[in-house]
Amino acid sequence: MTNDKKPASHPPSAPMPWIASRAGTAKAEQTVLDLACGGGRHGRAFLAQGCRVTFVDIDVAGVADLADDPNCEIMQADLENAPWPFDGRKFDFVVVTNYLWRPILPSILDAVAAGGELLYQTFAQGNERFGRPRNPDFLLKPAELESTAEAAGFDILDSFEGEISEPKQAVVQRVRARKP
Numbered sequence: 001m002t003n004d005k006k007p008a009s010h011p012p013s014a015p016m017p018w019i020a021s022r023a024g025t026a027k028a029e030q031t032v033l034d035l036a037c038g039g040g041r042h043g044r045a046f047l048a049q050g051c052r053v054t055f056v057d058i059d060v061a062g063v064a065d066l067a068d069d070p071n072c073e074i075m076q077a078d079l080e081n082a083p084w085p086f087d088g089r090k091f092d093f094v095v096v097t098n099y100l101w102r103p104i105l106p107s108i109l110d111a112v113a114a115g116g117e118l119l120y121q122t123f124a125q126g127n128e129r130f131g132r133p134r135n136p137d138f139l140l141k142p143a144e145l146e147s148t149a150e151a152a153g154f155d156i157l158d159s160f161e162g163e164i165s166e167p168k169q170a171v172v173q174r175v176r177a178r179k180p
Helices: 016-025 041-049 061-066 100-109 144-153
Strands: 031-035 052-057 072-076 091-097 112-123 155-164 168-178
Touching: 016 041, 016 091, 016 168, 031 041, 041 052, 041 061, 041 091, 052 061, 061 072, 072 091, 100 112, 100 144, 112 144, 112 155, 144 155
Parallel strands: 031 052, 031 091, 052 072, 091 112
Antiparallel strands: 112 168, 155 168
């Protein structure tokens, strides 16, 4: 697993700028799934816009401070060893960063509501020269994220594949895609 978890004693880091920019356009009451949320840095950006956010992770300590927020749902779930916890649920935004478990990719795509957006960034092949993850099971193949979304009928609004230097040097793929 390649979550970007922070210990509960540390505040979450700032959201990725491209996700924060999408959060800034979200309307109050829209629904957001922050999958493998860690400290919830991305979901928190949507929460600040008045969205209803579902935070899910195997360890939810990083979002425990949000437990009393009426716009939050916090769900502890093992996404890799248990059934998908969102069958039949749809979200206006599905956000996934620094996490890849290929068996649930179809379920992730299905969780995006019609007209909703998938915001996904994780590590890609080539990242092994910069550090973890190095395991090919957790590294996207060339164009894998974009082609997976396209094959599921999504419209690609933005994509990127290559090296980044912030917050640390890595090789990533990112896609912003809308479900028709």
